Amino acid sequence: xxxGATGAEPGIEVxxxxxxxxxxxxxxxxxxxxxxxxxxxxxREEAVAGVAHSNLLGWQSADDFAxxxxxxxxxxxxxxxxxADRLNGDRAGNRVKVDWFTNAWANVNxxxxxxxxxxxxxxxxxxxxxxxxxxxxDDPTLGGELQxxxxxGIAPAMYAPELAVALSGCQTAGGHELIPPKTGQMVLFPAWxxxxxxxxxxxxxxxxVAFNFSIPLAGGKGS
Numbered sequence: 001x002x003x004g005a006t007g008a009e010p011g012i013e014v015x016x017x018x019x020x021x022x023x024x025x026x027x028x029x030x031x032x033x034x035x036x037x038x039x040x041x042x043x044r045e046e047a048v049a050g051v052a053h054s055n056l057l058g059w060q061s062a063d064d065f066a067x068x069x070x071x072x073x074x075x076x077x078x079x080x081x082x083x084a085d086r087l088n089g090d091r092a093g094n095r096v097k098v099d100w101f102t103n104a105w106a107n108v109n110x111x112x113x114x115x116x117x118x119x120x121x122x123x124x125x126x127x128x129x130x131x132x133x134x135x136x137x138d139d140p141t142l143g144g145e146l147q148x149x150x151x152x153g154i155a156p157a158m159y160a161p162e163l164a165v166a167l168s169g170c171q172t173a174g175g176h177e178l179i180p181p182k183t184g185q186m187v188l189f190p191a192w193x194x195x196x197x198x199x200x201x202x203x204x205x206x207x208x209v210a211f212n213f214s215i216p217l218a219g220g221k222g223s
Contacts, residue, residue: 057112063105
């Protein structure tokens with residue numbers, strides 16, 4: 001049997017069920033805009049106390065980034081919204097236009113900081129944009145990867161967890177996938193997908209903007 005959904009040998013068909021979409025896109029900001037946004041976030045960190053949610057140390061702003069992120073923040077959230085629009089659909093596979101409620105926040109991680117695994121109930125899509133990867137793109141040993149938990153979580157409890165299906169994407173069943181951050185890169189995924197951030201081990205500063213897209217409720221606000 002060979003890899004791939006096209007099948008392998010006569011009479012054998014390989015199907016891929018329950019796929020989990022994840023979009024990786026190059027962000028819209030120039031180097032100058034990224035540098036400006038970096039300064040804005042660090043100034044906010046110095047002036048305003050952070051909140052504690054999934055973050056393990058580090059600084060996380062309130063989810064009001066859209067109000068103080070300036071033109072660069074508006075620009076990156078515009079791309080994120082466009083990606084959410086392209087992914088969104090109904091159960092028949094038809095595109096559905098939604099007037100999204102958006103909340104977004106900034107994260108600043110230094111040595112030893114990370115985020116525990118979590119999801120975002122009440123949202124449809126979640127994602128992040130890397131303002132500064134802290135040098136991770138050039139040196140993967142610095143950690144700080146985005147960690148995605150496989151929703152097929154029962155796999156490690158099965159009879160022979162050391163075995164896996166010999167098809168692309170199946171070797172991490174019940175485990176996780178890692179995405180190293182890269183300055184200027186955006187990631188978008190379903191809000192139900194468990195995710196976290198591995199501890200950053202570098203001497204610099206890892207800065208990101210995270211966001212949720214949800215459906216407005218009757219009062220005009222999202223959840």
